[in-house]
Amino acid sequence: MSALRAVIFDFFGTLTRSVRRGPxxxxxxxxxxxxxxxxxxxxxxxxxxxxxxxxxxxxxxxxxxxxxxxxxxxxxxxxxxxxxxxxxxxxxTQLRLDAVSALTEIRGRGLATALISDCTHELPAFLPSLPVAGLLDASVFSVEVGFCKPDPRIYLTACERLGVRPEECVYVGDGGSHELTGAEAVGMTAVRLAAPDLADHLVFGRDTRFRGAAVDSLTELLTLIDRRPVLV
Structure with a gap:
């Protein structure tokens, strides 16, 4: 197993709580x-x-x-x-209560962080105003690069921006857009966030074929990450 250098996150339903369209x-x-x-x-x-x-x-x-x-x-x-x-x-959009602390802890371990989001024009417009923005070393927005998960290019773009190889990354997501199996296909270790609030999450292309690791919270993710050797 390669040493870990980066943790890459989905946004909606992962760094945020369950999302539904408001009034x-x-x-x-x-x-x-x-x-x-x-x-x-x-x-x-x-x-x-x-x-x-x-x-x-x-x-x-x-x-x-x-x-x-x-x-x-x-x-x-x-x-x-x-x-x-x-x-x-x-x-x-409501950030998870442990989103900032989890990202801070991950960076404190010497790991890079990134965001990959299937999104329309709005997320790039408001992400800079959120507390997590300064804790991300790279952000890849589908609307800007022109392809969505699970296209291998979206994961490889994040790796290129971070200067890491896919096998040196953990990818964390709720499983929309077949993102977890897509991450595995390029060599990343994928982890499903299976938080209880996601039962009513607005999701497109649920990743039903994923059989890998799952955590109930971003805080629990830290324990899983600590089992990997870290390259610093």
Whole structure:
């Protein structure tokens, strides 16, 4: 087993608690002249395409979603909806109580940390305002690189930015987007976060084939990490 040099995290449902869309999303849909439930359906079935940046900028993506839902929003409505959606996604996001302490402990062990997230334009906009931002040595956002988990390139991009090899990494995620088996496929050690609150987590592409290690909390993850030799 290679010495450990880095721990890489998923964001939604891993560094955060369970995520569900709050009421602000319905307000945004109505402001764009759309039925909120129709918009919800468009968002759900197009998540991975949007997370790859397939429809362009944040404003262009909102226009596309609105038109798919039957709306014809004016430019001013779209411009107002972009920051509103950032606020809505941020409102949906509650960091785990042990996220900051776990990242601090991991870095204190001499390990690098990174984030890999299948996300749309909003997460890169609000992540810098969160307490975990300064505890991450690299962040890879699908909407910026153009591919989602489990594409090997997204894991290898994180490794390249950290200057490590996949076999020197632990990857931690709740299992959306087939991320755990994807991490294993490139040589990482994958760990499922199986926190109790994830029973109602909004997830796309649940990784049902993963049979590896699982922890109930990020604090418990530290015990598992300490079983690996660390290269410093």
């Amino acid at each position: 602000q999303h319905a307000e945004i849909a109505r402001a764009l002249g759309c039925d909120p439930e129709v918009v919800r359906g468009v968002l759900d079935r197009t998540f991975h395409s949007r997370a790859k940046g397939a429809f362009g900028s944040a404003e262009a993506t909102l226009r596309w979603v609105s038109e798919q839902a039957g709306g014809r929003p004016r430019p001013a409505q779209l411009r107002a909806a972009v920051p509103a959606r950032v606020d809505a996604l941020k409102a949906d």
